[in-house]
Amino acid sequence: DEDTQREAVLAAVDAVAGRLSDEKKYLTDLDSAIGDADHGSNMSRGFGKVAEKAGEMDGEIDEIVKTVGTTLIAEVGGASGPLYGGSIMFASQELEGGITAESSVAFAEAYLEKVQDRGNAEVGAKTMVDALTPAVHTYKKSIEQDDLPPLTALAKAVDAAERGVRFTVPLKARKGRASYLDWRSVGHQDPGATSTLFIMEELLDVAGE
Ligand code: ADP
Ligand code: MG
Ligand code: MG
Numbered sequence: 001d002e003d004t005q006r007e008a009v010l011a012a013v014d015a016v017a018g019r020l021s022d023e024k025k026y027l028t029d030l031d032s033a034i035g036d037a038d039h040g041s042n043m044s045r046g047f048g049k050v051a052e053k054a055g056e057m058d059g060e061i062d063e064i065v066k067t068v069g070t071t072l073i074a075e076v077g078g079a080s081g082p083l084y085g086g087s088i089m090f091a092s093q094e095l096e097g098g099i100t101a102e103s104s105v106a107f108a109e110a111y112l113e114k115v116q117d118r119g120n121a122e123v124g125a126k127t128m129v130d131a132l133t134p135a136v137h138t139y140k141k142s143i144e145q146d147d148l149p150p151l152t153a154l155a156k157a158v159d160a161a162e163r164g165v166r167f168t169v170p171l172k173a174r175k176g177r178a179s180y181l182d183w184r185s186v187g188h189q190d191p192g193a194t195s196t197l198f199i200m201e202e203l204l205d206v207a208g209e
Contacts, residue, residue: 002060002061002098005061005098005099006058006061006064008099008206008207009061009064009065009099010054010057010064011206011209012202012203012206012207013047013050013051013054013068014051014054015202015203015205015206016047016050016198016199016202016203017044017047017048017050017051018051018202019198019199019201019202020040020043020044020046020047020048020195020198020199021044021047021048023040023044023195023198024040024041024043024044025040026040026194027039027040027043027044027191027194027195027198028040028041030188030189030190030191030194031191033188034173034177034178034181034184034185034188034190034191035176035177035178035191036078036177038078039078039080039191039192039195040191042076042077042078042080042081043076043080043084043195045075045076046071046072046075046076046081046084046085047072049071049074049075050068050071050072050075053067053071060096061095061098061099062092062093062094062095062096063092065088065091065092065095066088066089066092066093068088068092069084069085069086069087069088069089069090069092070085070089071085072084072085072088073085073086073089079119079176079177079192080128080192080195082118083115083118083119083128083192086114086118087110087111087112087114087115087118088111090110090111090114091107091108091110091111091114092107093110094106094107094110095107101143101149101150101153102143104139104143104150105139105140105143105144108135108136108139108140108157109136109140111132111136112129112132112133112136115128115129115132116129119175119176120175121174121175121176122174124171124174125171125173125174125175125179126168126171126172126173126174126175126178126179126185126190126193127168127173127175127176127190127192127193128190128192128193128195128196129193130164130165130167130168130171130190130193131161131162131164131165131168131190131193131194131196131197131200132161132164132193132196133164134160134161134163134164135157135158135160135161135164135196135200136157137160138153138156138157138159138160139153139154139156139157142156142157150207151204151207151208154200154203154204154207155204157200158197158200158201158204161193161196161197161200162197164193164197165189165190165193165194165196165197166189168189168190168193169187169188169189170186170187171185171186171190172185172186173185173190176192178190
């Protein structure tokens, strides 16, 4: 029911905040190789604030998720803040009737659509889109065509995101700060694709409980 869903969302927020705090140095190290060394602190600060606020978030599921987005917009900054925050905010509308297999697919698709709209990055530009796109497509296909349970679909989506992250390593960045490095960005893993994977891994973890 609704209370269970609300608790699950708050548990997910806590799990993501904890993970990003644990990975702060790792993400910042990735960003120091091809960016400005702040992705770990940006994400950790942003989700830390979200987790702090979580106690006050007591509306409907879609309102809670919307608040996650607006908080990230306000706290994360950089390129990733509006991408993560704005897209979560936009996609939150899809959860108006609560979280179902169907609405979770709609959420994932709306989120991807907004990230692409805002950032204008194609697959292969070495961004979070490289993890997100295969993940969302896999999730949708697993549910709509293969009729798999959402948890199995999410596990497959996480695998797809992981391959997407590895796929960023040999790419030359064409968007964001890393693109200023031109060919020198080759051989490094994209920080935003990596944080996208970490968030998805935590969602899977919480969904499995
Ligand atoms: P900044 O680069 O402004 O310091 P962050 O370090 O927090 O911001 O985030 C960098 C990440 O943002 C990159 O690793 C990349 O995944 C993502 N990113 C940057 N520009 C874009 C874009 N146009 N579209 C999608 N993702 C992007
Ligand atoms: Mg940065
Ligand atoms: Mg920055």
